[in-house]
Amino acid sequence: MRSADVLIVGGGIVGAACAREYARQGLSVAVVERAALGGGATAASMGHLLVVDAEDGGDASEFQLSQRSLRLWQDWLDESPAHAELAEHERCGTLWIAADAEELALAERKCAWLTARGLPAELLDAAALARLEPQLRPGLAGALRVAGDARVYPPKVAAAWLQQAKVQLIRGEVTAIDGASLRLADGRTLWGAMVVLCAGLASQRFLPPGCLLPKKGQLAITQRAPAAVSHQLVELGYIKKAHLAHEDTVSFNVQPRPGGQLLIGSSRQVGRSDAPLDLAMLRRMLQCAAGYLPGLPELSLLRCWSGIRPASADGQPLIGAHPELARVWLATGHEGLGITTSLASAELLADLSLGRAPALSPAPYAPARFVA
Amino acid sequence: MKIIINGIEAEVPAGVTVAAALAHAGHGATRRSLSGQPRQAFCGMGVCQECRVRIDGQPERLACMSLAVEGMLVETLA
Numbered sequence: 001m002r003s004a005d006v007l008i009v010g011g012g013i014v015g016a017a018c019a020r021e022y023a024r025q026g027l028s029v030a031v032v033e034r035a036a037l038g039g040g041a042t043a044a045s046m047g048h049l050l051v052v053d054a055e056d057g058g059d060a061s062e063f064q065l066s067q068r069s070l071r072l073w074q075d076w077l078d079e080s081p082a083h084a085e086l087a088e089h090e091r092c093g094t095l096w097i098a099a100d101a102e103e104l105a106l107a108e109r110k111c112a113w114l115t116a117r118g119l120p121a122e123l124l125d126a127a128a129l130a131r132l133e134p135q136l137r138p139g140l141a142g143a144l145r146v147a148g149d150a151r152v153y154p155p156k157v158a159a160a161w162l163q164q165a166k167v168q169l170i171r172g173e174v175t176a177i178d179g180a181s182l183r184l185a186d187g188r189t190l191w192g193a194m195v196v197l198c199a200g201l202a203s204q205r206f207l208p209p210g211c212l213l214p215k216k217g218q219l220a221i222t223q224r225a226p227a228a229v230s231h232q233l234v235e236l237g238y239i240k241k242a243h244l245a246h247e248d249t250v251s252f253n254v255q256p257r258p259g260g261q262l263l264i265g266s267s268r269q270v271g272r273s274d275a276p277l278d279l280a281m282l283r284r285m286l287q288c289a290a291g292y293l294p295g296l297p298e299l300s301l302l303r304c305w306s307g308i309r310p311a312s313a314d315g316q317p318l319i320g321a322h323p324e325l326a327r328v329w330l331a332t333g334h335e336g337l338g339i340t341t342s343l344a345s346a347e348l349l350a351d352l353s354l355g356r357a358p359a360l361s362p363a364p365y366a367p368a369r370f371v372a
Numbered sequence: 373m374k375i376i377i378n379g380i381e382a383e384v385p386a387g388v389t390v391a392a393a394l395a396h397a398g399h400g401a402t403r404r405s406l407s408g409q410p411r412q413a414f415c416g417m418g419v420c421q422e423c424r425v426r427i428d429g430q431p432e433r434l435a436c437m438s439l440a441v442e443g444m445l446v447e448t449l450a
């Protein structure tokens with residue numbers, strides 16, 4: 001017996017976005033999840049919704065996907081005023097902080113790149129930056145302000161999308177996938193017209209070797225800060241570091257949460273998929289943050305946690321047909337951008353799997369690139 | 373032993389934590405959440421952070437991890 005038109009493996013932000021999109025197309029959707037909905041990488045993340053430019057380290061297809069996705073986020077927010085509240089959405093904007101003249105030159109290039117594409121971006125000199133965020137240390141060179149970027153709380157969004165999709169939730173662990181059926185650990189078999197694999201890093205189990213790799217990250221959150229910051233603050237070195245393939249890195253990335261708590265990121269350890277906190281990395285990360293926000297060490301940390309970014313071997317997500325299995329579709333490997341790019345990924349996958357003309361060019365994300 | 377909770381003297385057993393002292397003196401809540409809900413000690417072992425109070429002027433101290441001492445000033449709902 002058919003369990004649903006579409007069987008989705010994984011109830012993270014990507015699975016939830018796909019569930020919503022297929023449901024909008026009038027299909028019945030079942031989501032198989034072995035743990036908490038919105039739990040995996042989705043719960044560990046920062047929830048920064050950001051446009052990615054292709055200047056210095058970025059990539060044109062990352063820009064396309066993030067840009068399209070932000071449009072779709074806005075459409076969802078426009079559907080109902082309740083959505084923004086539920087998502088804890090706030091258009092805080094991003095300040096890309098330039099520590100020196102070299103980084104300021106990068107800020108200028110990014111600013112020109114974004115404004116050439118009609119996106120609101122402005123360059124701030126040292127004085128303007130200090131006025132806007134007086135908690136930052138003196139002596140910074142300036143910043144690029146991208147006012148349209150925002151922040152959400154991803155687990156709640158995933159839950160809302162799954163609810164909107166009226167999915168049938170199936171608790172269990174998928175152990176085998178063949179064409180249109182799924183086998184669960186407890187012996188059940190589920191049938192659908194198609195299977196959509198959104199299991200984050202664990203998708204690797206059902207893929208040719210070497211498609212996905214883990215990139216561990218750690219975050220910390222403070223008590224409510226008496227003098228908080230108002231933008232998501234990111235050091236301009238971030239993108240450069242994020243793309244360093246074989247090195248452990250920390251970068252300054254601080255986000256204002258509702259009520260004035262500060263979410264402090266971030267670290268990146270390639271190939272690590274263990275959960276325990278790495279205290280040495282955490283210390284490096286906090287020292288890095290305190291280097292930009294000297295008041296930070298005054299605050300107590302309420303929690304620290306780790307999460308694993310599901311990265312692909314070449315940095316682009318896998319969105320499209322499974323390279324080997326018929327009627328199996330993939331949306332995974334979003335690394336550090338899955339919250340931002342979830343909606344455009346879902347739209348693209350639905351376009352491809354339902355035979356519609358895709359809104360985005362699918363080539364950069366085609367999973368077949370890994371089976372040359 | 374006496375401590376002062378929100379300006380009012382309270383007689384509490386010697387050797388207890390501030391969280392226990394608050395409970396003994398009939399204080400349900402230690403703080404309020406952003407939405408105004410009362411919160412109180414939950415885990416009793418320094419993990420949940422719900423028991424934060426001001427102790428001798430210092431904010432955000434964990435009541436469950438602090439021993440009550442004679443004359444201590446404890447302020448809740450800070």
Ligand SMILES: Cc1cc2nc3c(=O)[nH]c(=O)nc-3n(C[C@H](O)[C@H](O)[C@H](O)COP(=O)(O)OP(=O)(O)OC[C@H]3O[C@@H](n4cnc5c(N)ncnc54)[C@H](O)[C@@H]3O)c2cc1C
Pocket residue numbers: 009010011012013014015032033034035036037038039040041042043044045046047048049172173174175198199200201202203216217218219266306307308309310331332333334335336337338339340341
């Ligand atoms: C520290 C950190 C910070 C981040 N910050 C941001 C940010 O600011 N902005 C941004 O856009 N992105 C950010 N990300 C990236 C983002 O979190 C991920 O790209 C995104 O959450 C991936 O979502 P997913 O649905 O693919 O995976 P997951 O959220 O991991 O979901 C996969 C789900 O599949 C389930 N599953 C796996 N295997 C099976 C199986 N066999 N059977 C049944 N269920 C299964 C899992 O239990 C899990 O719930 C960050 C990530 C980290 C770690």
Ligand code: FES
Pocket residue numbers: 391412413414415416417418419420421422423424434435436437
């Ligand atoms: S009761 Fe949980 S930290 Fe004190």
